[in-house]
Amino acid sequence: MSTDVSIARSDVSVSTQRFPLLSIRNVAKRFGKNVVLRDISLDVAEGEFLTILGESGSGKTTLLRIIAGFESAGSGEVWMAEERLDQLPPYRRRVNTVFQHYALFPHLTVEENVAYGLRVAKRPEAEISARVGEALEKVKMSAHAKAKPAKISGGQQQRVALARALVNRPQLLLLDEPLSALDANLRRQMQVELKSLQREVGISFIFVTHDQEEAMVMSDRIALLRSGELEQVATPREIYGRPATAYVAQFIGHTNLLKGEVRDGMARCGLLQWPVAAPDGIAQFSLRPENLRLATEKSTSPDSVRVRGRVVQQAFHGATELIRVECAGGLMLTVRIPASRSGVTGEIALEFSPEDAIPVRESPERI
Amino acid sequence: MELRVSKAKVSEYPAWLIFHTVAVFAFLYLPIAVLILYSFNGEGVGGFPPHHLTLDWYRTLFADGPIWDAVLNSLYVALAAVAIALGFGVPAALALERAQFPGKTIFRRLVLLPLILPGIITGLSLLMLFNILGVKLSLLTIVLGHGTALISVATTEVFAGLQKLDRAQEEASLDLGANYWQTFWRVTVPNLKLPIIGAALLIFTLSMDEIAVSFFLIGRDNTLPLEIWGRLRRGITPEINAVSTIIFLFSLVAIVFWYRLRVRGEAGAEAGAEIVTALEGDLA
Structure with a gap:
């Protein structure tokens, strides 16, 4: 898959790199009879922010733990680079982790927590205190250096966990749903902070989350994991704009999944039909709600697909509203339109451009 | 204010229930109260109600050489028992909580068995063992007896502590570059401080009181409970009441201290506490 996002960045020289920083090759894992991961292959570039996205039970945490x-x-x-990582014990890997519930040491102060890795590595005291001070500064926790973890808030604990990991200058930082314990506002704030911190330190991040919005906001690339298998690995724009499978299309954002068939270069779905460059056979198309428009007499361009329907439900979202439209032939479509003062009701006409109906693969059911 | 509230609550219960409660507590604690009271009684063990309150018996007690020898012996035995029980009990708890090995269930039962076994059986079997091995009975045999019998207390306490420990902390330590040994000393042990101190206190107290196992393994030197028991055969003296009172206070302080540690370490480990309570009853 492409790594063009990280290559494009000026602060990281990926272009000269011959090996990816981390390379996961055909990794599989089972717990007893339960298959958790099957044949995962994934590369992470230096300085990249990669998100492993998936529902609970998809195997994302297991992959991180591997x-x-x-x-x-x-x-x-x-x-990792040219070194086989999976045969090393955890304490010999140049990888650090921010744990889901932070796992700070309760018997040590904030400062001692951050210093832990350096102390174990037997760095000189002067260096330890300088680096710890710097790390706490970076996450804005210097004022709480002497506090015990139990005395600081969840958001602050999160920063300490981050400092504790980053102070060791790992080549790769793993983050296991680090924001899931925070409330919505703090969470959004931390997403931005984390992202800019990552840019600043230039370390590769592998970030695990079940929250697709979070993944979209923060990542250079998203690896979408489903039942232990990678569905798609792509940039947020790509994965949203051109989902590879029906599952991806539904998991990332809202979509209308149109099931139909292709015959003689024409896609047919109920009463709808439009030209498509796809082989004949059963097909599925993802049509994002925002790619459907209210059709007026004038706006109609010659090649757009038109359908009439009746508004059955509307949900106001501020800048936009989502309406559910029951079309001729029983087809239900969700449409995102700019919010208007009075909303839309009754009989309406919708249209979309054929190129916005993205053909997607069926995602086979897995246990 | 508080008094009134509690009165109101009490009156909700039927009279027989209150009577029953009072009776149970009287049954449990009246003998101890009497013992303490008579340790101050000028007429010794006779006469009711006691009068001529005096500290004479304590004075006699403090001048009594053999009693103090016995106290020192008991302290020696208790401290050594703590060392042995922790030395074996902590690794056993780690193995039970962490390791997967064949026969683990049997191992768990076996480790906990001394909690249930009557002291007489433990004492008798150890006596036979020492006989076969030709080991001369002494304080050392008592130490071995107490140490082994109380390993299960250490195991239970530390096991309960381990179950409360967040494994992610140990993973974090490994992640930060500490190997397994460093992780054990820097993260696991500090987090087990309370259970370990608690176990030590409890083992110490139990060993100080212990009589059944000691009885079989005693050599020439007496432990305190055996010294008292020996003297009782010659009749109760108020001096015994005095020494019992001191032991009672000592145990009370240790148990309160232990309990407060427990509460500070937050709830948890009820199972351990229950077993230990049962054990206390057994050894008393």
Whole structure:
């Protein structure tokens, strides 16, 4: 998959890099009879912010734990630059983790928590205090250096966990749903902070989350995991604009999934039909709600597809509103339109451009 | 204010229930109260109600050499028992909580068995063992007896503490570059401080009181409970009341201290506490 996002960035010289920073090769894992990961291959570039996105039970945390070294891969390999990573114990990997519930040491102060890695590595005291001070400064926690973790808030604990990991200058930082315990506002704020911190330090981040919005906001690339298999790995724009499978289309944002068939270069779905460059057979198309428009007599361009329907439900979202439209032939469409003062009701005409109906693969059911 | 509230609450219960409660507590604690009272009684063990309150018996007690030898012996035994029980009990708890190995269930039962076994059986079997091995009975045999019998207390306490420990902390330590050994000392042990101190206190107290196992393994030197028991055969003296009172206070302080540690370490470990309570009853 493409790494063009990180290559395009000026502060990281990826273009000269011959190896990806991290390379996961055909990793599989099972717990007893339960297959958690199957044949995962994924590369992470230096300085990249990669998000592993998936529902709970998709295997994303297991994948992260394999990289960190808390689980062993059943088969396959993990490489970091030119070093085989998956045979090293966790304490020999140049990888640090921010844990879901932070896992700060309750018997140590904030400062001692951050210093832990350096102390264990037996760095000189002067260097330790300088680096710890700098790390706490970076996450704006200097004022709480002497506090015990129990005395600071969740958001602050999160910053400390971040500082504790980053102070060791890892090549790769793993973050296991670090924002999930925060409330919505703080969460949004931390998303922005985390992202800019990552830009600043230039370390690769692998960020695990189940929140697609979070993934979209923060990531250079998203790897969407479903039932232990990668559905798609792409930039947020690509994964949203050109979802590869029906599952991806539905998981990331809202979509209308049109099931139909292709015959002689024409897609047919109920009463709708439009030209498409796809082989004949059963087909599915993802049509984003914002790609449907209210049609007026004038706006109609010659090649757009038109359909009439009746508004059955509307939901006001501020700048936009989502309406549910029951079309001729029983087809239900969700449409996102700019919010108007009075809303839309009754009989309406909709239209969309054929190129916005993205053909997607069926996602086979897995257990 | 508080008094009135509690009165109102009490009156909600039927009279027989209150009577029953009072009776139970009287049954439990009246003998101890009497013992304490008579340790101050000028007429010794006779006469009711006691009068001529005096500290004479305590004076006699403090001048009594053999009693103090016995106290020192008991302290020695208790401290050594704490060392042995923790030395074996902590690794056993770690193995039970962490490791997967064949026969783990049996191992768990076996480790906890001494909690249930009557002291007589433990004492008798150890006596036979020492006989076969030709080991001369001494304080050392008592130490071994107490140490082994109380390993289960250490295991139970520390096991309960381990179950409350967040494993992610140990993973975080490994993640930050500490190896397994460093992680154990820097993260696991500090987090187990309360259970370990609690276990030590409890083992110490239990060993100080212990009589059944000691009885079988005693050599020439007496522990305190055995010294008292020996003297009782010659009749109760108020001096015994005095020493019992001191032991009672000592145990009380230790148990309160332990309990407060427990509460500070937050709830948890009820199972451990229950077993230990049962054990206390057994050994008393």
